[in-house]
Amino acid sequence: MARDDVWILGIHMTKFGKHPNLDTVDLAAEAALAALADGGVSMKDMGVLAAGNLMGAANGIGQQLQKQIGQTGIPVYNVANACATGATALRTAVMAIKAGECELGLAVGVEKLAGAGLLGGGGRPKSDRNVYEPHGRYGSVATIDGRVGTETMPGVFAQVGMEYGHKHGGATFELFARISEKNHSHSTLNPLAAYSKKMTLDQIMGDVMIAYPNTRPMCSANCDGAAAAVVVSGEKLKTLDPTQRRRAVKVSASVLTTDPWEEACQVLPDVNTLTRQAASQAYEQSGVSPEDLDLVELHDCFATAELVHYDNLGLCAEGEAVPFFESGATWRDGRTPVNVSGGLESKGHPIAATGIANIWEVCHHLREEAGDRQIEGATVGLAHVIGLGSACGVHVLERAAA
């Protein structure tokens, strides 16, 4: 029988950063075991496992993980959905519960990415003799990345931010740098962040330029990490003990979208329309409106991306992202705190872990377990990720008595 009541029972993220002595399975196991312990359950209770590891997508991280922490015969879904891989894993477990196939499920995302450098912009195979021959869907005779625009992530997202500035005005290099200044400042309160160093505006603007207007501290930090969540049906939750019920966080909306066709979406990936559609579906599913949000963890893969998502997520009126940021609204003491974890720019971005780690952050505030970072009295939050290709995950989470 279909159900629509799903809760996060347990959740964990590892410290993000460099873990030279741990492999992806170690990190996934650490996150999974701790999420199970946090929820007061074990692998034997799980009815489904969804796992994501983007860089090793062919390796079956789910089954590898089972061999380390419990082979119980349950179905495993290995998912890969660009930077939305973790959110997709969670959504897969949520769907299994909503479909009535099981009562409890585990979602895991893990990535080893420290020192990975620039992502995107694939090259061409080399041959011994160099003779031009049209190749691929564009019939190109040589590498086009860098000659016909750029496919690297910092460049793509730089253009996304600049396009917003062209349309609405006010989006200067300094403004984008101030967004980064906010997130680096927030990260100082996060002991699990890969980088937790406050940076001045001058330091950010004067750092190495990667793709104007994104300097190095304005780009997401490639690092290692894992995150995992245990989800449970409302019906099952009612049978669990009072502590488990008190700490459970309601998944009020779980949405995944891809980008619909728009003029230009294949020239410059459209990160806007799919986010707008995901957000509006999430608000409709949950009955929550943007003004109700006590905190938002959004996909600031680059400082330029954060700006457009204020608008896409409806945190401000359309076209008003610049004045919204300038009002101080998105600082942790503002009206709608955004990325109090430090965001991808400082907390780090181990790709497949990110979509669960942002939910970990929101859950900890809703449970009043966020320590020095706690947003006082938080009862509702939103987590957003986007993956190019494209995929967008939005989850609305609420503290509510089960």
Next chain:
Amino acid sequence: MGRQIPLVEYLVLGEEPHLEANECSSCGARYFDRRNACASCGGTGFHKAPIDSEGVLRAFTIVSMAAPGIPVPFVASVIDCGGTSVRANVINTTPDPEHVKLGMKVRLATYVVGADDDGTEAVGFGFEPLEEPDGA
């Protein structure tokens, strides 16, 4: 001069080099690569459509870190060519924010990317500013 071939098939060389899209015969959506069906309407009929060679700079970035072999910095951009968006580098200008401005008018220009072992030259394209910044 040896033989020349375009860097990409959608660049048409000759007297007046221009870009050419595969246009969906049902809904008019345009694609620069080969398509199995239209991503917008599902139609399977396509015809060639020439793209305006002048346009307006709608978005850009100045890329300082790129794959080996690609000279940096370069200006990557999206140009609005009469309602069709084109991805291209802005060329024949100084790659800094003083010389490249959102909303500036640009036009298609070609250049030789390199030659292969048979002496065949690959011709690439970019867009160059139509006028100096501030009308100078």
